[in-house]
Amino acid sequence: MHRRHWFQSIAALAAARAPLAGMSPAPEQPTEGLPLEKYEPRSMLHVPESTISRSRFPVIDIHTHLSFSTGLGEEKPPHENAKPEEVLAVMDRRNIRMMVNLTAGYGEAFLQVRDYWHTPHPDRFLVFTEPWYNKAAEPGYARFQAEEIERAHRAGARGIKVLKTLGLYLRENITAGPLVKVDDRRFDPMWETAAALKMPVAIHTSDPLAFFLPIDRFNERWEELHAHPDWSFHGRDFPSDAELQEARLRVIARHRKTQFLCLHVAEAENLPLVSEWMDRHPNMLVDIAARIGELGRQPRTARKFFERYQDRILFGTDAVPHGEETPQQILNDRLYEIYFRFLETEDEYFDYAPALVPPQGRWRIYGLGLPEEILRKVYYENAERLLGMKS
Numbered sequence: 110m111h112r113r114h115w116f117q118s119i120a121a122l123a124a125a126r127a128p129l130a131g132m133s134p135a136p137e138q139p140t141e142g143l144p145l146e147k148y149e150p151r152s153m154l155h156v157p158e159s160t161i162s163r164s165r166f167p168v169i170d171i172h173t174h175l176s177f178s179t180g181l182g183e184e185k186p187p188h189e190n191a192k193p194e195e196v197l198a199v200m201d202r203r204n205i206r207m208m209v210n211l212t213a214g215y216g217e218a219f220l221q222v223r224d225y226w227h228t229p230h231p232d233r234f235l236v237f238t239e240p241w242y243n244k245a246a247e248p249g250y251a252r253f254q255a256e257e258i259e260r261a262h263r264a265g266a267r268g269i270k271v272l273k274t275l276g277l278y279l280r281e282n283i284t285a286g287p288l289v290k291v292d293d294r295r296f297d298p299m300w301e302t303a304a305a306l307k308m309p310v311a312i313h314t315s316d317p318l319a320f321f322l323p324i325d326r327f328n329e330r331w332e333e334l335h336a337h338p339d340w341s342f343h344g345r346d347f348p349s350d351a352e353l354q355e356a357r358l359r360v361i362a363r364h365r366k367t368q369f370l371c372l373h374v375a376e377a378e379n380l381p382l383v384s385e386w387m388d389r390h391p392n393m394l395v396d397i398a399a400r401i402g403e404l405g406r407q408p409r410t411a412r413k414f415f416e417r418y419q420d421r422i423l424f425g426t427d428a429v430p431h432g433e434e435t436p437q438q439i440l441n442d443r444l445y446e447i448y449f450r451f452l453e454t455e456d457e458y459f460d461y462a463p464a465l466v467p468p469q470g471r472w473r474i475y476g477l478g479l480p481e482e483i484l485r486k487v488y489y490e491n492a493e494r495l496l497g498m499k500s
């Protein structure tokens with residue numbers, strides 16, 4: 110730019126900024142940047158906004174945490190049970206026919222959770238059992254664990270839940286030593302028992318890909334990881350996402366009669382890869398829990414995925430009655446409305462969680478507008494089949 114023109118532009122800019130006499134002062138303008146945590150942009154798009162207060166078909170939510178089991182090396186579960194009446198009220202309002210409480214624990218605690226949720230409401234709440242990780246270092250664990258699965262099955266457990274504890278937290282001496290791998294042979298009798306008893310295995314392995322990367326300015330979940338640095342699996346002795354996924358696939362390949370429900374779409378950021386896995390392993394299914402934020406920002410790819418694997422995708426939310434810091438998971442009416450809107454409508458650019466700032470990453474989602482035939486399968490038919498509820 111010519112020097113004279115440059116001076117003229119500066120002068121014009123200064124004149125435009127000078128407050129005119131008699132006018133109210135201009136609103137405060139940040140001059141030194143805006144901290145990310147204070148940025149709350151409001152969309153100016155004028156697009157349809159649907160409210161789906163009841164799902165098109167009665168839902169089985171395959172993935173909830175109505176209670177939590179005791180953590181590694183700990184003695185007591187982390188918090189009190191929610192109240193069944195409160196949860197049932199949300200279910201009735203939103204057309205949720207049944208919830209599966211995956212984390213009902215093991216041993217004596219499992220029986221208590223069963224008696225609290227399932228026994229008084231057998232058509233509304235089912236319970237899964239979990240491995241006794243705190244005993245994994247003891248001799249004879251493999252057989253013990255398989256027998257405990259049989260015992261839990263007799264007591265009413267409908268499946269097995271394997272948290273990401275296996276692969277990312279459980280160590281040879283429970284909380285110390287090398288990490289135990291997902292395909293560790295100690296669990297083989299457990300996977301086989303699951304097949305024999307027709308108990309599906311709901312298995313969460315790895316985590317969002319960004320959790321394995323440095324928490325730096327390139328990380329798409331910087332805010333989430335900044336708020337929860339302990340969710341990062343970057344560095345130290347953690348395996349890579351690929352190592353974890355490959356170990357799980359070896360388990361799935363080795364136990365072909367066992368049904369593995371890979372939670373959180375197995376790897377929601379990479380649907381082409383998940384498709385390869387699904388094609389290779391007919392005993393692999395997925396749920397969509399806590400991943401509508403990933404599916405909904407790739408709606409065309411996601412829609413094709415739903416069309417292709419419509420018989421192996423299950424509705425789940427990861428709903429937790431407590432947990433203020435994870436708004437995308439809190440069990441309430443809003444949570445279900447967002448899931449229904451995502452699956453049933455073609456609404457554009459809406460929040461995947463009830464929060465002012467998207468809690469997992471700064472993006473919004475697009476509805477899939479699934480046809481009734483696929484909705485019916487995803488909402489309940491696939492779950493009914495997996496849980497053996499139909500003859």
Ligand SMILES: [Zn+2]
Nearest residue numbers: 172174398427
């Ligand atoms: Zn979960």
